[in-house]
Amino acid sequence: MRPEQLLTPTPSGVCCKPAKFHIDPTRKVDRALITHAHSDHARAGHKHVLATRETLDIMRLRYGENFAGSVQEVGYGETLNLDSVKVTFHPAGHVLGSAQIAVEANGCRIVASGDYKDAADPTCAPFELVPCDVFISEATFGLPVFRHPDASEEIRKLLQSVTLFPERAHLVGAYSLGKAQRVIALIREAGYEKPVYIHGALEKITAYYEECGIPLGPIELVKGAKKAELAGQIVVCPPSSMTDLWSRRFSDPVTCFASGWMRVRARARQGQIHLPLVISDHADWDGLTNTIAATGAGEVWVTHGQEDAIVHWAKARGLKARPLAIVGYGDEESEDDLDTAGETGA
C-alpha cells in the first residue's frame, strides 16, 4: 500500500480513507482522532472523537460538555483496530495528554506526531520514539537558528530578575494550555515557594493539571488581589494580556515571554518584551532533525511552520520530503483567545 492511500493529505488535515477517519481536522468530520487539545488541532463539533483522556477532558473544559457527538478514550500504547487499520497512541511530550498517532496497514506505518518535543517537561509524559516508514512532523521551529537552551537556565534568569527588582511584578506571558503550567512547575523545581499569581484565563486548566497529580504549589488569582500585593510577584498570564488593559493594574512591570520565538531578538522587540525566556513546547531544529532521523522513516511530511528548511535538510539526506500545506495549524496566539474572552479589563 502506498502511504498516500493509507493517509491522504488534504488542506484540512490528513484523512485515512480505508478506515474513514481524520487526524486533527480543521473542519467538522464524522470521526476525528485528536493528537492534543490546543485549539488549532482540537476543534469542537465532530461527531465522534478519539483522544487521550486528558485531551478529552481539556476539550470539555474549553468547549463544554457537548463538544462532540460521542467520545472514546484511548490510552498510551493501546492499539485500536479501525476496520483494516491499526491505530496506536504514543506520548508526544508536547503538553498534558498530547499523543503521536501511529497508523498501520499492510506493512506500512505512518506516524502523525502532531506537535512534539524531545526536551524534558515535568508536566507531561516524555516523547516516545516510534519507528515508522513515514513520519509526519511539524516544523514550528524548523530553522537551524532555533536551538532551545535548557529551560531551567531561563527560569534562573527570571528568578534572578525577581531578586534584582523586588518591587516590580514579573508578567510571564505563556500559552494557557501547557506552557503556563510547565513554567510554574519549573519555577517550583528551582525552589521558588511564594504564591504564583495567574490570570483568570489560566484558572481552569491549571486546576485540571493539579487534579492530574502535577504539583504546582500555591496559586493565587490576580483578579482578587490588591495592587500593592502584586508588586514583586510572579504573574503568569496569556501573552496577549500583557499589552491589553488588564496589565494596567501593575506598576512598571517586567514583561517576560516564555516562547521559542524569543530566541530571535526582533521578535522579542516587536512584542516589547523586557525579559525574553526561550522556553518552548516544540522541538527545536536539533530535536526535529534528530527525531526524523531516529524514526528511520524514508519519507517525511511536514505539516506547518518553517517547512522549506526541513524539506531541504531531509532531501539533502536522501529522504523523500514534502510540505503538506495544511491551513490553520500553528496559530497559538488565537489559541489564547479561547480562554481570555471576558477577562479583559476585569
Added chain:
Amino acid sequence: MNRFAELLDRIAYEPGRNNKIKLIADYFRTTPDPSRGYALAAFTGALSFKYAKPALLRGLISDRVDPELFALSYDYVGDLSETIALLWPAKKIKGRNDVPTLSEIVETLGALGKLELPGQLVRWLDALDERGRWALLKLVTGGMRIGVSARLAKTAAAALGPHDVTEVELAWPGLEPPYEKLFAWLEGEGEAPESNNPVLFRPVMLAHAIEASDFGKLDPKEFVAEWKWDGIRMQAASGLDKSGKRATRLYSRTGEEITKSFPDLLSAFQHDGVLDGELLILREGRVQSFNVLQQRLNRKAVSSKLLQEFPAHIRAYDLLSEDGEDLRHLPFLERRKRLGKFVKNLKDSRVDLSPMVSFGSWDELAGARADPAQHGAGQDADAVEGVMIKRGDSVYQPGRPKGQWWKWKRDPKVIDAVLMYAQRGHGKRSSFYSDYTFGVWTNGDEGEQLVPVGKAYFGFTDEELQQIDRFVRRHTVNKFGPVREIVHEPNEGLVFEVAFEGLARSSRHKSGVAMRFPRISRLRWDKPPKEADRIEALERLLEGDPAAPLKRKRRA
C-alpha cells in the same frame, strides 16, 4: 563573557533608565576585576582594537553551515551577527572550563595579529553559548548599539557606593581600563584615583521653563537676560597636560565628548579655562538655522568640505574656570565680566560673547522676545529660540536649581493635524497607545488625502492620554504588528493641535518636511478632520528658512 552577554541582552530590551542603571550596577557588583572594568570601557567607548569585517564572519559560517539553510536563516533573523551566533554549531561539553571571560577577550584582541584573528574567533565561538557568541560578534564588529551612554554607565558605577556620578566624572579623565582603582574607591576600599587632567567636563547648569504665573513673583531688577540661541549647548575645556602640552576637549551638555566632531574649533583655545556656550554654524558672520547645524552633526568622518561648508562657532554664555581657578561659586554677573575678558583675550573670530538683552520690565522683555531683530539680534533673529532669564547673583550649580535661571521660548509654531497611526509606548506606558503619527491634507493621487508629517509622544496629560488611548482602541481600522491605523476620514477622526519648533525639508519623509520637537499641545475633539491644516500651510513656513535653498543645491 556569558555574564556580560546576559547583561547586554537585558539592557537592550529594558527601556527604563533607572532599571538599566540597576542592571549595570548589579553586574559591576557581582563581576570581578578586570572584567567589569572592560565592560565599563565597552560602554564608555574606551576600548580600542581592530574590528572584524562582516566578510570574515560570513566566511567562517559558510565553512560550517549549508548555504541554503544559512540563507533561509539570515532572511528570517535579519541581522548577520545574530544569525551567526544562533547558527554556529554548538559544541556542548559538560563542565567545560574554556569559556573565555570578557577580560581575556579584550586583552587578547588588543594583542592579536590580523592573521590570528579568524582562528581565535573560532575557538571563542566554539566555547560560548548563543548569547555569548552574539555579544562577542557585536564586540568584535564594533556594532554595540545598546542604548547605554557613557554617562549612564558611570552613573551605574557610582551606584556601587556613596559617591555621586559627578565625582566619577571628575575622576574619570586620565583613567584607563580596567579601572581597578576606580572600582575599589567606589566600593569604599581606597583613595580616589588621582586625576591630573585639566580638561574635565563640569556638569551643566540648566534652566526651568517660565510660566506666565511666575513673573508676578520675580523682580526684574534682580535678573538679566540674554538670547537663547538655537544650537547645541556645549562646554569647551582647555589646559596643559602633564607634559605641558595644550589639551582642549569639547563636551555635549550631558558630558559626552564631541571633540573629534569639531576639530576646527580647537585652535581657538590658547588659554586655560572652561567655557559654557552654544555651538552654532556661522556663515559670513550670520548664525544659521538648527537645520544647517544638524547636517554637521552625527557625521562619521569630518571632511574638509564639511568643515568649509559648515564652519563651527561658539557663542559663549559663561566661564566656569580660568587658569585653574574654579569660578562656579561666583555670582553670574562677576563670571560674565571674567568671560568677556577671556573671550576678548582669545582673539579668535570662532568664539564670541552672547550679547545681553537690556530690559526694565517684564513687558519690555516680552517685546524683545517677540521681535529679537529689533532688539539687538539683527539678522540672526531667526536663530533666536527665546530669551534666558538669569539671576544676577546666581552661582553655577549643576542640574536645575530652583529660581535661578529661566528659559522663555518664543511662541512655538502650531498646526492642526489628524491622528493617523498609533503605537504602544514603553515602560509605564506599555499598555497605552502613546506614540502618534499625524498627518495633514494634500491633493494626492486619490484626490484629497492625508499625508503623515510627524510623530509625537508627549505634550498631553495623563488624563488626556487615557482619552486618546480609548479613542485609539475604539477607532482602529487596521493593525500592522504593533501599529494601529486609526480612522482618519474627513468627518471622522481625531484632530491634534501640534506645536513644533522648526521645520526642514526632508527627502526621508513622504510629505517632504520634517518637524523639530513636535508635541501635542491640545486635543481638538471639537474639530472635524476636514478642517485640519493642509500641507501648503507647512510649506509656507519653510519659505523663510535659509536652509532650504542650500539643501536643494546639495542634492542636485
